[in-house]
Amino acid sequence: MGKLTSLLLFALISAANAGPRFDCLPEPNGNQGACEARGCIWKEDDTGKNAPWCYFKDGVGYKLDSQQGTTYNLRKNSGPSNPWGADSTEIKLTTKTIGSVLNVHIGIDGRYEPPVDFPRETQSSDESLTLSTSSSGDFFSFAVVRQSSNRKLFDTSIGGLIFSDQFIQIATYLPSENMYGWGENTHQSLRHDFTKYLTWAMLARDQPPNSGSLDTMNLYGVHPYYMILEPDGKAHGVLIINSNAQEVTTAPGPSLIYRTIGGNLDMYFFPGPTPEMVTQQYLKFIGKPFLPAYWALGYQLSRYGYKGLAEMKTRIQAVRDAGIPIDIGVADIDYMQRYKDFTTGDDWAGFSDYVKTMHSWGMKLILIFDPAIEATYPSFQRAMAANAKFIEWESKSQVQTAIQNLYPMAKDTKIMLGVVWPDNHVAFPDFLDSTNNTQNWWINEFVTYQSQVPFDGIWIDMNEPSNFGTNQDHPWYFDSDDHPDDAPLFCPTNGSNLWEMPPYKTRAVWRFGDANNGAFLSTNTLCMLAQQDGGKQRFYNVKNLYGLTEAIHTQKALLKATGKRGAVVSRSTYPSAGRYAGHWLGDNTARWEDLRTSVIGAQEFNLFGIP
DSSP: OHHHHHHHHHHHHHHHHTSOOOBSOOSTTOOHHHHHHTTOEEOOOOSSSOOOSEEOOTTOSEEEEEEETTEEEEEEOSSOOOTTSOBOSEEEEEEEEETTEEEEEEEOTTSOOOOOOOOOOOOOOSOOEEEEEEEETTEEEEEEEETTTTEEEEEGGGOOOEEETTEEEEEEEOSOSOEEEEESSOOSSSSOOOSSOEEEEEOOOOOOOOOSSOOOOOOSOOEEEEEEEOTTSOEEEEEEOOOSSEEEEEETTTEEEEEESSSOEEEEEEOOSSHHHHHHHHHHHHOOOOOOOGGGGSOEEEESOOOSHHHHHHHHHHHHHTTOOOOEEEEOGGGSBTTBTTOOOGGGTTHHHHHHHHHHTTOEEEEEEOSOEETTSHHHHHHHHTTOOBOBOSSGGGSOHHHHTTOTTTTTSOBOOBOSSSSSOEEOBOTTOTTSHHHHHHHHHHHHHHTTSOOOEEEEOSTTTOOTTTTOSSOGGGGOTTSOOOOOOOOOOSSOOTTTSOSOOOHHHHTTOOGGGTOOTTTTSOOTTOEETTTTEEHHHHGGGHHHHHHHHHHHHHHHHHSSOOOEEESSOOTTGGGTOEEOOOOOOOOHHHHHHHHHHHHHHHHTTOO
């Protein structure tokens, strides 16, 4: 009995020591001194669960200050402080129901909220979710409870709530390890792994998938949504409407830790109770997927690197001669004149006639278009004449005038010029422009070009948005025979600008290193301090919406240009993007492991509402 008692005591002590750890030093190259300087605990992980070695002391959170109906006014408690900025002294939790959907909103009035027009329609359910709260002295927590089973679906008694201007964290115990969703990442299994700590980055990035091994890096889009299958077989879903750089940590417990560096926490709980009903409720809320043309579901032939129209003809004819079904030909940027949108290259003379031949065979054509517009040619000239807007610097004092002065049409403007495939610098259309000038110009460009090359569908790429060589003295294209040595975009990363150098940079940066080796939020994209919609929106907040907003206007362009619904396919997506476009899983390497993870990705995007 003595040995048994000792074993039980050892097990209890081990369990206590294996409690949840909230990472206090996620930056690369952390050490014990840096950890303890933050007032946190340093303890190596000997469990094999990849737990943080530096973690917060207990008591992180808020206490209840007052309550008025379904509004809870919270005040920072006496627990540990946030090392990434001053804690917000007062925050507010409000709750409401939208049909069967429960909304829990945590934050501060007047802070940024994503400008996304969700239908917010409801799908009926016999299930009901309620909010239960607990306030014990210095600590407040809440749980979302399924009334029929009294099961806690989201339980914040785990602690860890932090709210500051540029760092927000919420944590929860989960009712089951059967969790699916979150993205966009390359997951090695459809079900998440709760045997160890894993942090998944979420910031839209021009980053090809790595299917060969576990890699938690962020890819092209952002989907802060998951579904859980509970122990009794019932299911629920959770959406967090936030468009800032963010991350989620799955951990033993099972537990979940969500972090973001802006906005508020706007959470929606979908009660199901079946997975099918959860998906119906979610799609009613964010918007049901668009119905593509029937032909868009057919067999496609796509490749990058056609040397001209003759090669495309040869490839398509080879497929036809072999008796292999083919419904759609897809042309990548090779068809353009030096990679400029709405142009046709010299090696593609006769493209229009060939498309008519394809149509006579019952085939369709999809063309690729990038958002960036070179600052030298008629499309940009027409944009300026139409008062279309482009992503801009905050002020003229920030403009890289040595670049701007190269282009008469961009000179003396605040347009932020970058580098992608074209030979000269490019500008990025502002698809959040509330004047509609940008939308109208964009639509007209497609209408005009479709009268020259009668395409049937549109593939929009590079819309994270991608930019080559940001903040690099020697970007990769300096060594390319197919690209001039255009001066790269530089953001103010060596100063105190909190948009470029926020106190908490998220795993979207730290996965790739730190500032010492050129890892920033602006890496491969534009500067975070950039502005959109005449200064009403900050790129730091809305970057993850760029692909969605481009898709909205491109769907309108396709309908006006062709008179038919056709199909739009977008690389970057965000919740509700399925209303306007499909998605493909990116630039994989065509290996068996890519085929395996593509099956998982396709299922996840069905959950996300992009079948």
